Amino acid sequence: MSAAPVENPRVLFVGGLGRSGSTLLELLLAQSPDVCAVGEVVHLWERALGADERCGCGEQFTACPFWRQVGEHAFGGWSTVDRDEVLALKDRVDRTRHIPRLARSSLSAAQLADVRKYADLYTRIYRAALAVSGARVVVDSSKHASLAFALRWADGLDLRVLHLVRDSRAVAYSWGKQVRRPEVVDGEDFMPTFSPMEVSKLWTAQNAAFHLLATRAQVLRLRYEDFTADPAGVLRRLRLFAGLPDDPAALRLLGAPGDGSGSARPSAHGDPAPPPAVPIRAHSVAGNPLRFSGGPLTVRRDEAWRTRLPRRSRAVVSLATLPFRVRYGYLGQQRSSDSVETS
Incomplete structure (x- = not known):
């Protein structure tokens, strides 16, 4: 489905x-x-255009009808995009070390030109995605704070940022596991792994950056643990934040309110309902392997890190991330991490 071009595309940017x-x-x-x-989308230039990795729909990027149309709408075709030039521009703009500069109230003429040229690439993609899909809001889960800071300088972009937080100890446990990347076409590749101290530094830096961004842009903070406790309520809140109506049909994949399951199988009233007729997928260019599962999805609480994260690692992460753990209400919690399963 296609719609008329959107002058000021609205994007819900998921950061963290x-x-x-x-x-x-x-x-x-x-x-x-x-x-x-x-x-x-931050990985489109290297993983999609460079390596032709699989879209969340299962097709390789160059074979995906959605992304081919997006490329035509945004740039007159992906072949017109100079990837090397984009990557060089990205290095000048979109790095964590540039955040202090991007957070300023003004930039030099040369810096502003670079940032707006870089942000315009994303604005074009968002606008094209809305035109091709007929949707009202684009969700970009790039997460990088530096990209969010760059997008705040964009002309003609309605930017709304979701700052997503998860217990640092659960995150450290997850980043210590070896996870295969199913989107890779040739050979086998795995997502990177990080030590507990590395995760602590990254977790603290990213969260601190989004606290700073909240003083300069629309930012909504959400604990992932709160999402699993009330998925329907959180999705309603996110739709409201994104400027979308409270539509019960948008919650059809969730379980009955208050059942805590987050299952895609029960209806909104708790009556048995068949799984969705279509796979639970999206045209995502990068992300967690969960996007290839096809669904239905089930959200459940998972405390595996409490027994599987080595005591020393847990102590390192707990101490290194203490200030923000206190701020987010994780100190002394008995149940504080979550995971997702597919059925």
Whole structure:
């Protein structure tokens, strides 16, 4: 489905550190036709255009009809995009070390030109995604704070940022596991792994950056643990934040209110209902392997890190991330991490 071009595309940018549940939120939001989820667009230049990796729909990027149309709408075809030039521009703009500069109230003429040229690439993609899909909001789960800071300088972009937080100890446990990347076409590749101290530094830096961004842009903070406790309520809140109506049909994949399951199988009234007739997928260019599962999805609480994260590692992460753990209400919690399963 196609719609008229959108002058000021609205994007819900999901920010935070990876392994915090952004793919799950994105997939559930994308089941409503007024939402178009595109995955982690920040990786499009290297993983999609460079390596021709698989889209969340299962097709390789160059073979995906959705992304081919997006490329035509945005740039007159992906072949017109100078990938090397984009990557060089990205290095000048979109790096964590540039955040202090991007947070300023003004930039030099040269810096402003670079930032707006870089942000315009994303604005074009968002606008094209809305035109091709007919949706009203694009969800970009790139997560990188530096990209969010760059997008705040964009001309003609309605930017709304979701700051997604998860217990640092659960995140450290997840980043220590070896996870295969099913989107890779040739050979076998795995997502990177990080030590507990590395995760602590990244978790603290990313969260601190989004606190700073909240003083300069529309930012809504959400704990992933709160999402699993009340998925329907959180999705309603996110739709409201994104400027979308409270539509019961948008929650059709969730379980009965208060059942805590988050299952895609029960109806909104708790009556048995068949699984969705279509796979739970989105045209995502990068993200957690969950996007290839096909669904239905089930959200459940998982405390595996409490027994499987080595005591020393847990102590390192707990101490290194203490200030923000206190701020987010994780100190002394008995149950504080979550995971996603597919059935």
